[in-house]
Amino acid sequence: MHWYQQRWPWFLMAGPAVAIGACSYMSYLAFAHQDALVVGDYYKQGKAINQDLRRDRAAASLGLRATLRYDAAEGLLRGQVNSASLLPQQVLTVRLAHATQPERDVQLLVRPDAVGRFGIPLPMLERSRWQVLIESERRDWRMEGEWQWPAEREVRIVTRPDTPAP
Helix, strand or coil, X not given: CCHHHCHHHHHHHHHHHXXXXXXXXXXXXXXXXXXXXXXCCHHHHHHHHHHHHHHHHHHHHCCCEEEEEEECCCCEEEEEEECCCCCCCCCEEEEEXXXXXXXXXXXXXXXXXXXXXXXXXXXXXXXXXXXEEEEECCCCCEEEEEEEECCCCEEEEECCCCCCCC
């Protein structure tokens, strides 16, 4: 009987063959789908962070709060933006940034009513962790939060003034 007619050599070669196939597939995935997490200009990104912190402090000084809720049955994103000081009715930008796939990000322009409520049609929201960013049309303030939809039915974003360190 020849070796290739035996069961054991094939059984012993199956492990390395599967490992080589899996390695080839993982190499394909690594080269075909580049990561979108690395930025080219780190210095420019660092300067932008300081501007974002300034806008966060501006939102805190206005006492801004926001609530977002997605109704999948109606395909409607509802929200409310409240302020301790009166904000004039203005257009707001609501961004829902996907945790890992930037091509799935959603950007909406909303105009809240006199009490700060709005509703806007939104196609089916994917099950994911979303980074929520709400900012004014002039980009002079912003609120940021995280939303794990549908595990969390709504997201509440509350800005608090910075407290001095002891």
